[in-house]
Each structure stands twice: as C-alpha cells, then as structure tokens.
Amino acid sequence: MHKKLDELSVETSASNLSLGGILLNELAPEPVTYPLVSFIIRNWNYARFVGSAIRSVRNQTYPNFEAIVVDNGSTDDSRAEIEAEIADDPRFRTIWLDENLGALAGALKGLDVARGDFVTFVDSDDYLLADFAAMHVQAHLALPRGVAFTSSAVIEIDATGAALGTGLRGLQLETRNGGLRSSFLVLRLSEVSGAQFDQLDRSIVAHPPTENGWLWSPGTSNMFRRFLLETIRPRAKPDVMFGLSADGHFCRLAHVFGGSATIAMPLSAYRLHGDNFFAGNPALDGVVDVSGPARRFFPARRREAMRVLVEDAASLSARMGAWRFWSSIAQVLDSDGVSSVQVFEAPQAQAIISENLPLLFATFGKWNTLRKLRELMSRSALQAILHAADHGSAAYAPRMIGIEISMLEARLRRKRRAKAARRGLRR
Known part of the structure; x- marks a missing residue:
C-alpha cells in the first residue's frame, strides 16, 4: 500500500552545488540543499503509456524530486500499471480521483499537495529524458535574470515509440537574449557536466514578459516556479475548466508575469497518436499544427486567463504596475490569431468584466477603467x-464621447509617426 500524503516527508538531497x-x-x-522539483503526472486511461x-x-x-501521480478516474488498467511501476519508491505519491476532472483540474489536485520550488506537469503519454530536471534547474540557477518558467524542445515519437523528428513546435530560437552567466559565477550542479553547461549556454534564449506569441513547447516540456503557479491558478469551477490544459493556462500567464526562457535542446519526448489533445502531426516549418481537440477550448482558455487577471486586479496591478496589468490582458487575449476585440464580442467574456466592474473602478478609477476597456x-x-x-450607458455618454475623441487622436498620432518613419526610410 502507498503511504498517505500526510505521512510522507520531503527528503532533501545532499548538495553537490559548487560556486x-x-x-x-x-x-x-x-548545509545548502538542491531545490525540490515536483513532478505532477496526470493520467486518464493511458495504461499503455x-x-x-x-x-x-x-x-x-x-x-x-518528488512525484505525484494523479489518476483522473481511469477505467482501464491504469491503476495496476501505476502501482506496479511505483512499487515502494518513497518519492512517489498517488491521488485517485473518482471521475475525470480534465487535465487542468487534475493538475491542480497535484499542485495542491506539491512542495517543490519548481513544478513540471507530465502528460502520461509523454516521457522525460534522464537529464531533464538537472538541465532545467541549472538553467534557472544560471540565467542572468530569473524567469517564471523554462521550456525545452522535444523529440517527437509515435504511439509505438518510433522517432519522428526533433520538434521545436512554437519554440523561439532567436538569440538576441541568449546565453547564461559565466559558469564560474553561478551555482553549478554536479549532475551537469562542463560540456552540458556549454551546450545549455548555446541553446537558451530568454524572452521578456512583453514578448508576444506562443513561444514554448507544449505539455511536458516546461518547468515552472511554484509560487507563481499559486498566484495565477484558475478560479473557475472544474466543469468550466474541463478541456483546458495546464500548459495552455499557465504558460501565457506565467510569461506575462515573469518572462520565460526556451531551450533549443530536446529534453523530453512528445508522443503523437490518435488521441493527442493538442497536435496529431509532426511539426513542420511554416505550419501551425493544432489538430487535436484542444483548439475547441481556445476561447475558454482566453476567458479563464482574463478572469485570473481581472478578479485579482488590485493585488496584481500593485505588483506589476497599472500599465503592465492592462497590456497583459491584451497580451493573453490577442492570441491564436484572435484579437481582444473579437474576444469581447462573446457574452461570456463580457460577463467576466461586468461582474468585476466595481473592483476595476475601485482599483484604477472609473474613467481610466472605461478608457482602457x-x-x-x-x-x-x-x-x-x-x-x-x-x-x-446613457449616464456615461458625455465622458465616453471624450474617450472616443482621445482614442481617435491617438490613432491619428500613430499614423503620423508611421508616415514620418516611412519617409525617413526612403531618404
């Protein structure tokens, strides 16, 4: 029998950190110990993987590290497979759910009991390479500036385990913010050799919070700082979250808070098969593949990200600043080829704002809030x-006219600046 969650203690590792x-x-x-890494393995009917x-x-x-296996009410042989693999390894714990709550809600059940400084959500149809955790932790310890999470490239495999390629998916490879600090100036893990550190240094790129777009690999490829996950965890009920993924929710929000770093080195395997939630085909240059059922839930994902920001507006704006708060809303909504204007045509998105309008007024002032909205x-x-x-809306009509005029003036100024810039380029 596996021990209950409250019967387990975290055993710290003797440190081989060097400086x-x-x-x-x-x-x-x-004594200085290694940071604890929590792996949260989510499973539903993937006994074969x-x-x-x-x-x-x-x-x-x-x-x-510690590992928490969350089984989402599987009806196949998953339980027997999980128990056989874990055996008596004290680093593993299990949570057996009575029903399938979905990938994101299942991940939150694991996060509720996780104790690590860093967290990786592991999809049960994928797997990690042996140096995944060491390389990600080393990256966090050696980057010039701390980031909310790191994301690495993947090896793409099929259902049988055959290699299909080295997939970068959305991973950005630009090098303008690349590199680690000198190996003699940072904490070094003994598990990462000098050659591996040099390879990591050449492969990593930091992305500031203001950089837009999907920059990362999906699923199992990411390692987050746990304290930030607690800050941006979803507020919706499990039935509303059903169909949402952990990486889809956390990557965008974590990035706008603390930036991210991508590692163009495969450190995990991403399995492509008929039941893939996100993508079912190998990554190809110039082709955005969202062929899994996840695409149906993109609108709900954007709304839930906005809900997290809006419902905690006072606290988040105090930490980020008002300008970053509002630009972050635009950033998480202007995604997947959809603009924020299109998002707010949906009544569900409008409802999130209307329910929290008094809070936004109290935080930013009535007229500034209306202008930003x-x-x-x-x-x-x-x-x-x-x-x-x-x-x-009639009560706001006079001031709204002023807001419309100021927006028109701002658009005209942008056009004049763009026109002047084009003239300068022609000279």
Missing part, C-alpha cells in the same frame, strides 16, 4: 457590459 569550482558546503556556514512516464521520472539524474473592445461590447452591470 567557482568550490563545493558550496565548504563555503557556507550551513503511463509506465514509461513514471520510469522517466524515476530515472532522473537530478536527485531531489474601450481600447480592448468595441463600443457596443462596452455598452453591453455597462448595461449588464446596472451602469446604464
């Missing part, structure tokens, strides 16, 4: 929100 070639424990007045996922976590070269949506959508919130 400038000297073991850190020889320099520090007390979940064993490989568990073995890949157990075989990590990184010594200080008008920049994100059409005039008719804003009027619908005001009516739904029992703020008749």
Whole structure:
C-alpha cells in the first residue's frame, strides 16, 4: 500500500552545488540543499503509456524530486500499471480521483499537495529524458535574470515509440537574449557536466514578459516556479475548466508575469497518436499544427486567463504596475490569431468584466477603467457590459464621447509617426 500524503516527508538531497569550482558546503556556514522539483503526472486511461512516464521520472539524474501521480478516474488498467511501476519508491505519491476532472483540474489536485520550488506537469503519454530536471534547474540557477518558467524542445515519437523528428513546435530560437552567466559565477550542479553547461549556454534564449506569441513547447516540456503557479491558478469551477490544459493556462500567464526562457535542446519526448489533445502531426516549418481537440477550448482558455487577471486586479496591478496589468490582458487575449476585440464580442467574456466592474473602478478609477476597456473592445461590447452591470450607458455618454475623441487622436498620432518613419526610410 502507498503511504498517505500526510505521512510522507520531503527528503532533501545532499548538495553537490559548487560556486567557482568550490563545493558550496565548504563555503557556507550551513548545509545548502538542491531545490525540490515536483513532478505532477496526470493520467486518464493511458495504461499503455503511463509506465514509461513514471520510469522517466524515476530515472532522473537530478536527485531531489518528488512525484505525484494523479489518476483522473481511469477505467482501464491504469491503476495496476501505476502501482506496479511505483512499487515502494518513497518519492512517489498517488491521488485517485473518482471521475475525470480534465487535465487542468487534475493538475491542480497535484499542485495542491506539491512542495517543490519548481513544478513540471507530465502528460502520461509523454516521457522525460534522464537529464531533464538537472538541465532545467541549472538553467534557472544560471540565467542572468530569473524567469517564471523554462521550456525545452522535444523529440517527437509515435504511439509505438518510433522517432519522428526533433520538434521545436512554437519554440523561439532567436538569440538576441541568449546565453547564461559565466559558469564560474553561478551555482553549478554536479549532475551537469562542463560540456552540458556549454551546450545549455548555446541553446537558451530568454524572452521578456512583453514578448508576444506562443513561444514554448507544449505539455511536458516546461518547468515552472511554484509560487507563481499559486498566484495565477484558475478560479473557475472544474466543469468550466474541463478541456483546458495546464500548459495552455499557465504558460501565457506565467510569461506575462515573469518572462520565460526556451531551450533549443530536446529534453523530453512528445508522443503523437490518435488521441493527442493538442497536435496529431509532426511539426513542420511554416505550419501551425493544432489538430487535436484542444483548439475547441481556445476561447475558454482566453476567458479563464482574463478572469485570473481581472478578479485579482488590485493585488496584481500593485505588483506589476497599472500599465503592465492592462497590456497583459491584451497580451493573453490577442492570441491564436484572435484579437481582444473579437474576444469581447462573446457574452461570456463580457460577463467576466461586468461582474468585476466595481473592483476595476475601485482599483484604477472609473474613467481610466472605461478608457482602457474601450481600447480592448468595441463600443457596443462596452455598452453591453455597462448595461449588464446596472451602469446604464446613457449616464456615461458625455465622458465616453471624450474617450472616443482621445482614442481617435491617438490613432491619428500613430499614423503620423508611421508616415514620418516611412519617409525617413526612403531618404
């Protein structure tokens, strides 16, 4: 029998961290341990794959980790497979759910009990390479600036395990913000050799929070800072979250808060098969593949990201600043080829704003809030929100005219600047 969650303690690993070639424990007045990594393995009816996922976590070269296997009410032989693979390994814990709550809600059940400084969500049909955790943790320790999460390239495999290619998916390879700090100036893991550190240095690119677009690999390829996941976890009920993925929710929001870094080195395997949620085909240059059922849930994903930002507006704007708060809303909504104006044509998106309009007014002021909202949506959508919130739009008419005029003036200024820039290029 597996131990209950509250019967387990976290065993820290004896540190082999070094600084400038000297073991850190020889320099520090007390033992310094490796940060704990939490692997949250989500499974639903993948008995044929979940064993490989568990073995890949157990075989990590990184010594200080815990693993939480969340089974989403599987009806196949998953439980027997999971219990056989875990055996008596004290680093593994299990959560057995009575029903399938979906990938994101299942991930949150694991996050509720995770104790690691870093978290990776593992899809049970994928697996990690042995140096996944060591390389990701080393990246976090050696980047010039801290980031919310790191994302690495993948090896694409089919249902039988045959290699199909080295997939970069949405991973960005630009090098303008590339590289780690000098290996002698950062904490080094003994599990990462000098050659591996140099390879990581050449492969990594940091992306500031203001950089737009999907920059990362999907699913199992990401390692997040746990404290940030707690800040941006979804607020919706499980039935609303059903169909949403952990990476789809957390990657965009974590990035707008703390930036990210991509590693153009495959550190995990992404399995392509008939039941893939996100993509069913190998990655091809110039082809965006969202051939799995995930595409149906993109509107709900955008709305839930907006809900997280809006419902915690006072706290988040205090930490990010008002300008970044509003630009972050635009950033998470202007995605997947859809603009924020299109998003707010949906009544569900309008409802999130109307329900939280008093909070936004109290945080940013009434007229500043209305001006920012008008920049994100059409005039008719804003009027619908005001009516739904029992703020008749007629009462705002005089000031709204001023907002419309200021927006028109801003557009004209942008056009004049663009025209002047084009003239300068022709000279």
